[in-house]
Amino acid sequence: MKKRRFTEKKSISSVFSLFLAFALMVTSVLGSSLGTLEVQAAEGTLSGSGTDNDPYIIADAADLKAFVQK
Numbered sequence: 001m002k003k004r005r006f007t008e009k010k011s012i013s014s015v016f017s018l019f020l021a022f023a024l025m026v027t028s029v030l031g032s033s034l035g036t037l038e039v040q041a042a043e044g045t046l047s048g049s050g051t052d053n054d055p056y057i058i059a060d061a062a063d064l065k066a067f068v069q070k
Contacts, residue, residue, distance in 0.1 A: 046070070 046066050047057040058064050 046063055047059075048054045050056050050070075056063075056067055058067055
């Protein structure tokens with residue numbers, strides 16, 4: 001009787017492990033098929049001139065885009 005309980009617990013954990021592996025595979029496939037998120041920033045206005053005494057102040061994504069394009 002004790003041997004049967006051990007076998008039942010082992011089979012339940014095996015089924016649960018297979019379920020988790022399957023769920024992980026489905027999640028990774030769905031995640032990769034959704035693609036990437038692309039964010040478009042508005043035109044930024046950089047404060048500062050870019051020197052040691054007056055550095056650029058990057059406050060948001062628009063400022064960062066303006067800095068990269070400069």
